[in-house]
Amino acid sequence: MKEVLRCYAEDPFDYKPVEEVLVKFQGVKGALIPILQAVQEAYGYLPRQALEYVSVKQKVPFSRVFGVATFYAQFHLEPRGRYIIRVCQGTACHVRGGAKIMQALKDELNLEVGGTSEDLKFTLESVACIGACGLAPVIMINNDTYGRLTTEKIAEIVRAY
Numbered sequence: 058m059k060e061v062l063r064c065y066a067e068d069p070f071d072y073k074p075v076e077e078v079l080v081k082f083q084g085v086k087g088a089l090i091p092i093l094q095a096v097q098e099a100y101g102y103l104p105r106q107a108l109e110y111v112s113v114k115q116k117v118p119f120s121r122v123f124g125v126a127t128f129y130a131q132f133h134l135e136p137r138g139r140y141i142i143r144v145c146q147g148t149a150c151h152v153r154g155g156a157k158i159m160q161a162l163k164d165e166l167n168l169e170v171g172g173t174s175e176d177l178k179f180t181l182e183s184v185a186c187i188g189a190c191g192l193a194p195v196i197m198i199n200n201d202t203y204g205r206l207t208t209e210k211i212a213e214i215v216r217a218y
């Protein structure tokens with residue numbers, strides 16, 4: 058561990074959260090995915106420095122760590138917002154104006170799909186059916202669902218966060 062810390066001595070990155078995760082998983086074999094889940098939970102995403110640290114400490118080639126991190130959709134390599142706005146673009150929502158809802162959100166947040174606001178408050182995502190078709194068009198902000206949306210409601214909803 059000392060070697061790694063020396064190596065990154067000039068690096069302002071905060072390694073404490075990833076160190077804590079690795080302490081928790083000490084001696085647990087084949088735990089790469091749960092480790093990455095916990096690291097993502099700690100940072101909100103998977104910073105490259107944290108992946109490198111996991112690779113060195115777990116003695117797993119970086120290519121493998123990076124491969125797992127990029128293979129699974131649950132992992133994110135870029136910082137994400139505290140609030141994830143998921144805009145349903147499934148068939149029912151599409152038919153009922155899902156594209157206009159998306160456009161209204163893009164305009165309100167000044168973001169493209171997949172984008173995160175500079176203050177790391179919001180990330181805008183497009184998703185397929187979220188199982189609330191009867192409420193189409195639908196968005197989710199973290200665990201809150203908003204249905205039967207109109208473009209007029211968007212600004213009010215977003216500004217409440």
Ligand code: FES
Nearest residue numbers: 145147150186189
């Ligand atoms: S299509 Fe949007 S919730 Fe099903």
